Amino acid sequence: MTLSLEVSLLSLSLQLSDALGDWPSGGNNQSGGPWPPAPNPTWPGGQPAPNPTWPGGQPAPNPMWPGGQPASNPAWPGGQSGGNNMWPGGNPSQPTAPGGFPSGPDVLPMGIYDKLLITIRGTVKPNAEKFAVNLSAGNDIAFHFNPRFNEAGRKALVRNSLIGEKWGKEERNVNQFPFVLGQPFEMKILCTNTEFKVAVNNSHVLEYKHRLTNLRSINKLGILFDLTLSDVCVENI
Numbered sequence: 001m002t003l004s005l006e007v008s009l010l011s012l013s014l015q016l017s018d019a020l021g022d023w024p025s026g027g028n029n030q031s032g033g034p035w036p037p038a039p040n041p042t043w044p045g046g047q048p049a050p051n052p053t054w055p056g057g058q059p060a061p062n063p064m065w066p067g068g069q070p071a072s073n074p075a076w077p078g079g080q081s082g083g084n085n086m087w088p089g090g091n092p093s094q095p096t097a098p099g100g101f102p103s104g105p106d107v108l109p110m111g112i113y114d115k116l117l118i119t120i121r122g123t124v125k126p127n128a129e130k131f132a133v134n135l136s137a138g139n140d141i142a143f144h145f146n147p148r149f150n151e152a153g154r155k156a157l158v159r160n161s162l163i164g165e166k167w168g169k170e171e172r173n174v175n176q177f178p179f180v181l182g183q184p185f186e187m188k189i190l191c192t193n194t195e196f197k198v199a200v201n202n203s204h205v206l207e208y209k210h211r212l213t214n215l216r217s218i219n220k221l222g223i224l225f226d227l228t229l230s231d232v233c234v235e236n237i
Contacts, residue, residue: 108234111216112142118189119233120223124149126182128226133189135196136220139165142212143196145189147179149226161211168211178205184230190237191215 108116112135120133128149135143141162148156159171178200179185190197193215196208212218223229 106221108219108221110219111137112191112218113215114191114193115237116191117235117237118191118221119231119235120187120189120229121184121231122223122227122229123184124179124181125226125228128181131223131225131227133187134220134222134224135189135218136222137212137214137217140212142210142218143189143208145198145208147177149179149181157206159206159208163212171206171208174206176203176205178203 124131130146130148132147133143133145134141139162141160144158144160144162146158146160148158155177156172157174157177161168186201188199190199195210198205198208221232221234223232
């Protein structure tokens, strides 16, 4: 082979090498990776999942509130409220007249009967004019007990009954007036089959014969006007 022919063959080899780009390691792959590329190229660090997860894990369908899922009907502080919402310490009593019936039972579910004892503890207001204790049946008042501290300058202990919207004859006779302005007292009303017996501060004061004889119908107790009520107790003896 002549020298000129060798030079021509070398020149042709260099031209083919430049055209193919060092095939098979190159070809049209300008990045230096294998050719042809994979149909689904991988992401850095691996192929992503079809449903990527959130940082720390996939969130639940119903996210929880801090401290737990809230109830559909949030509870009041201290517990679930009932259908009729409870106040701290229980339901408040219905408002009454001044010195009325803020505590103790105002309904006697079984009415009045023999050997039923009602004990009322309270304090007479310093400037009291009167207070009253009523045992009632519907619109009738079977026993109205009404201490008056200044009736025309005198003290009176009035008892009566209201039957059929009419007051009966007052009873006023009494040997003592046991209540003192500004002082506490304990009053007991004992029911018998024939009468009410009243004692104040452990001393018997009076009796009051029944004018309304259906004792079981007498099922309401009312305490009114110028006293501060401390306690009411209903019991059998």
